[in-house]
Structures are given as C-alpha cells and as structure tokens.
Amino acid sequence: MSKQLNYMSPVLNGNIKVPGDKSISHRAVMFGAMAQGKTEVTGFLAGEDCLRTIDCFRQLGVQITQDGGHVTVESEGMNAWREPAEVLYTGNSGTTTRLMLGILAGTGFHSIMTGDASIGKRPMNRVLNPLREMGADIRGREGGQYTPVAVQGKTLKAIEYTMPVASAQVKSAILLAALNAEGTTTIIEPVPSRNHTEIMLQTFGVQLSQEDSKIEISGDQQLKTANVEVPGDISSAAFMIGAALVAEGSDITIEQMGTNPTRTGILDVIKAMGADFELVERDGAGEPSADMTIRYSKLVGTEIGGAVIPRLIDEIPLLALVATQAEGTTVIKDAEELRVKETDRIDAVVTELKKLGADIEATTDGMVINGPTKLNGAKLASYGDHRLGMMAAVAALITDGPVEIDDVECIAVSYPNFFEQLESMIR
Template identity: 60%
Template sequence: MADVRLHYKKPILHGDITVPGDKSVSHRSIMFGSIAEGRTTVSGFLLGDDCLSTIDCFRKLGVEIELNDTNVVIDSQGMKNWKEPIDILYTGNSGTTTRLMLGLLAGSSIHAILNGDASIGKRPMKRVITPLRKMGAHITGRMDGQYTPLAIKGSPLHAIEYTMPVASAQVKSAILLATLQAEGTTVIHEKSVSRDHTERMLRQFGAEITVENGTVSYKGGQTLHATHVDVPGDISSAAFFLVAGAMAENSEITLHNVGFNPTRTGIIDVLAAMGADMRIIVADEEAAEPTATITVRTSDLAAITIDGELIPRLIDEIPIIALLATKAKGTTVIRDAAELKVKETDRITAVVNELKKLGADIEATDDGMIIHGGSELHGASLQTYGDHRIGMMGAIAALLIDDAVELDDIECIAVSYPTFFEDIQKIIK
C-alpha cells in the first residue's frame, strides 16, 4: 500500500462539522433491533467498516436488514427465529462485534464460528469467555478460547454475580446480552464505571435494569420491543477535531450533534482541565443518548495528570490526547491505561514511537506515557499499525506543522470515520 503524503502548511482551521454516528451505539442498534420482535428503525448509523461487519453477521443469522445511507430498517422475528449460519461470522476489525456476539449467541440454539482479521486474532477474548462459561456457555477456540477463531454452541444459561477485573464495556455488555436468555438475575460489580450504552439501550427497548453505585442488576428472560434509535455523533471521532481546534493557531471549530453520554466525556474533562477555550450547549439531557454542540478555539494549554476513574471514560481518545499534550506547558502524565496495550495495536508503544518521529518529547511507561510539552513538531513518515486512531492522530498532526507528514495506511481510518478527510477539508481556510 502506497504512503499518503499530507502537506497542509499549518492552515487556519475554521468551520462547522457534524461527525458521523457513534460506533458503539451503531453496533448496538443493529444487535438490539435483531433481538427485538418487529421493525426497528435507526437514523444516523455509522457507515464504518466495523459497523458494517455487525450488519453482515446478523444478515447471516437470517435477520432482514435494509441499509439506506445512514438509515437502517431491521425486521426481526426475535432471537428464537435466528438461523444457524452457513458461513463463518466474520467480524473484521471489530472487537465490539466479536465480543458482544459471543454473549448473544451463548444462550441461543445456534452453533457458529466467529473470526476476524489479523488484529482481532491478537486481541484477548478470555476476559469475555471466562464469565460466559460461568453462566454455562460452551465456547472453544485457539489457546482455550484466548484468541479467535472461536466456536460457540448455544446452551442453557444461568445468571451470575461477577466482579469485573478490568473496566470493559465490551465484557460487561457480553454478560448483559447473555443474561437475556439466562435464568435468574445477573449482578455485575464495576470498580470503575465503563461506558453504559448497553444499559441505556436495554431501557430504550423496554427492559428493566438497575444501575447503582457501580453495580448493575438485570433479570434474565425479559422481552425487548422494537423501537427507533437515533444515533448521536461519535465523541471519539469529535475528539480529533476538538484537539485540532485547541492546538491550531487562530482557529475555531464547531461540532454538532456530538454524543454527550457522561461515561464518554472524559475528553471534555481533559480539555477543560488543560484550559481549552470551549463553549458547550447540551441538548436534551434526558434523551436515551444526550447530545451537545461544542465550539473550541485556539487555547493556551497547561499539562495535567490523567489517571484513575477518568481513564475508562477516554480510553479511545488517549492517542489524540497525547498529541494535545505536546502543546501544553509542563509535563502531562497518563497512567492506569494498560488497557491500551490490547487495543487494535499496542497503543502505548505506537503513540510514543510515532510522536517521537514528529519531534515530541515523550516516553512510555508500563501503564501509560509521560509527555513533556513545548516541543516543536516537524514532518515525518509515520506508521499507522493498521489502527484508525493512530492514523487519525497522524493526520491531525499534519494540520499543525509546516512540513509534510506521510502515513503508510489511511484505509484503516474507514473503520470508524469514513469521511474523515472530507471533514478536514471543510475546516481548512
């Protein structure tokens, strides 16, 4: 694959962007619409490769899904009418699809094989399979289910009480989805609260679920009812432009319809703590997924420490936060983020390696990184590692310097933001 050369010559950034739909909510809209009996409609769906993988999996299970641009119609007769797939359920680059499908299929009458791309083959699956096996699931796979490919044979399940060893919305969601077909009430204890899109969508589809003081309780056997899902803009995608607006000279960017779920707004807390010049107008806070319009301007930034319970609320934004920290006065410390090592790539190593090439004063630690602000960034040839977040970080860096930045792979960005470079052009002045 040929390198792509980006040479923007440090432009002023000014304009309005509506970021594409939230990846986490888009995945779940297809899953829940396929579980519920009747017709579910979705607007604002993310046309990213990961979410299209989810649609493909459910079509193989016999669910009728019609896709018209960002609008989706799902006609389902419920889980009991899913068909055993002839082909492997291929999940592409999507960890969400892979892990949540395990939960959904665990209590079904279906035998299926799940597999993804080379990146998925390196990502840990035992963290999901362990609690599912405690519920009675029959799952086998490479290295006793540590890695894909995985074979699952649906079986009767029972509820469990489970304390999460790490903050992971994917693990929590897999357990909750398995509980749909389990006897009894499952109780999940979280030490640090992870994103809660699954809990919110269960309520939206008519289920009763209790969330209190880090404990989630959910009774199995509940029936879900088809509904309409309005997918908000993805705050993880918006984060790249929020950082660009705060770092670029003489700039002002407004982002519309950004998802403002409080379990996802860690990037906003970081920007505010660093002193970013932002204006936020929140829409209906009582909506299933609240949204906001966010304007950010060129800012004087100060270094901070990012750790503890804040980490699960911004884990996907750490690559672009690391770039932000190169502009901040002082030393920014990111810790308690060892989870970065098991993302699409080892993001601690990847971020540190690539920002060093750009001239950043940055070092890796066992669970994060240390960034000394004030370095003058320059052009370089960067590796994306096939990771969309690393690719977008490099592209935003190209907006902030006079020199050219070369990226070895921009196709990976389509996983979460297929119109990323079109939106960059909208704000270049």
C-alpha cells in the first residue's frame, strides 16, 4: 500500500515515547526462553520482527503470552525444548535469523530456518564461519550462506575468534553458542559494537569478562529468570530527532529513550553538526535511558566514519536526509555494512534522495552530500525497508509538494504507530 504525504511546512511540538528497543526486545524473549522459569518483559516492541522471534520459540515449546508491550515467557529451559515440527520463519528479521543460528547450533535436535525474500539475499557466512569453527553443523543454499538453512544441533567447542568487522549480531551469535560449548570462548572486536547481549546475559545471571575489546565467556552456564524493562529504541527515535531538526520551529521531547553508549553515535554526529538538544537521564538498572528534548537547528556538514559507524549504522539513511539541509559537505564513509542490510541502503538512499532534488553521490563505502538543498515532492520507493520508508516520510515534512511512498506497511517492522505519532505532533 502506498501513502501520499503533503504536510506543507509543519511545526512539530509535543512529548512522545517511541516504541521499545528492537534489539533489547528480541533478546529479552530469547534469554527468557533459554532460562528456567518465568520472565516478564515490559516495553516490548510488538513489531513484526520481534513477533517472529516469539513465534520461533513457541514452535520450540516455550509458553509465551503477549499483550501489546507486555510479554510473559515461561520455559523449562533449553534442555526441555522440542524439535520444531515445521520450518522456523523469521520474516524480515536479521537479528532473529542470526542469533537463532547461534542458539540452535548447540541444541540436541534438527531445525530448519528461513525468512522472507529480503532475508534470503542477506549473507549469513559471517555468522556461519565462527559457528562452524565451534563445530556447528549448518547447511543451506550456497554452502549455507543464504537461507533457508538447516541446523543439526550438537555439542560445540570453545574458540578464540578475532572478528574481521564489528557486528553485534555476529558477536551475539557466538556468545549464545558459547553457552553450549565446552570451555571458554574468547571474542576480540576491532571496535566496540552494540553490547545489549553482554548486558542482558549478566542480567540473566551469566558470568562473562570484558576487557577493552576482548570478551570471554565459559560454557555450561544456566540462565536465571529476570524481569526486563525495555527502553525506547534510539534507532526509531532517530526519525523523530531528524524531523525536529529539519522542520523549522520544531521543539519536541522524546521520553525514556535508550542511551546505551554503543548506540548513541547519532547524538555525537548531530552535536558535531550544531544540533540544539539536551538529555535528562532516567533512573534504572541495566540499560541506560534519558528524556531528550530536540529543537530545529541550523546545521553544518560533517564527516561520519571510523569507530562511530557501528554505533549508528541504522541511522545513516536519516542522517543522509538531515545532511541535505546542512550548510556545506557531509561525508559518510566506512559504512560498507549498509550494502548488506534489508537492501543496499547506500544505493537506495542516494537514488531516493536524488528524486527529491538532493545533491548526493554514492561511494563504495558511503556517500557525499552537499547542502543545504531545497527538496521537491516525488514518488519514492521504500524497497520494503522500514528505515527507508521512515526516511521518506521525514523528507515529506520539508518538500515543496507531496511525497508518495510505496509499501509503507514495512514500517511496522520496527515502528507500528510511526505515522500516528509523527502526525500527533504537527501543529
């Protein structure tokens, strides 16, 4: 379904709470299913991706009830899981697919996993290589590089693995496999990536050690149940942040937004660009959060690359749009990871923003944007990618003329009430 937007230079004002963090929601269900007993999750993101995770564990025999943002997981532990009678379907969720590979590799049964057409094009070899070093038996298309994949669970062995690129999904898959491995597994990251898995494993009673870029975890550890409060997803909040920055006169507050330091690269970048915002920290254990007030700002171009990239990889489409309104040149580099997301986000972002009149060019590992540029209305493609769909919607706030976006249903993957919240702030 397509949607036409004609906002006509709106001002945004108000307080909102964005949906729960997608990464944390996935892990809360997974770890609750691995633990023995009852786990309560509040603030859960009831988006398509996270619902696929729930469905997968239900097929393994785990009792899960979900009512909006409240989820109860009741499990007898991994040893009580049953072999799934049907193929595990992960939809569009790369997190579900890759982390489940690590979990299923150490079980005692056979399972098959597949996703939608987009997942079928996303390479799994970065996860499979270390898992196979641990002794995992995983097979599929082109040597198991693409779904569907079949996993024959077996006892694994610990490894020391130096990751070629920073990836929270790959790291997490290894950590989860390591729980069913004999010995102590060591992971060395080139630069820190999202650490939601490490934080939550400790919340569920798992012992691990971290020193600089090295993580060590021993096998034969049983997860204990825990209650998890999921903060707002900063990757979803990014689109509201961007909307306030570019819509003249805007002033909004985003409540209880997750501020895990491995995810706040966007805040570093917009600060360098001259954004006017402030954070008020919230109390709470585990994952940090804050209330963020963000206002329309006159921005300047900047360089985005290096160690900050893993901390904002999902926010780059939005930052590219924001950069079209900044004075000067913005260079995004070291972001090759974007080419293996839901779509090739480098080419897709450049193609769609050019339709609006942006001065933007793709490079092998990013893009170059010159601004400020007046944007015009156009018909845009979402590519079935939720973040590109939301980028297009934010662009409609500042275009001279309407913007039509195809396949807006894809936005429900991470932000089911996106349009409702955005339009509730328009004054």
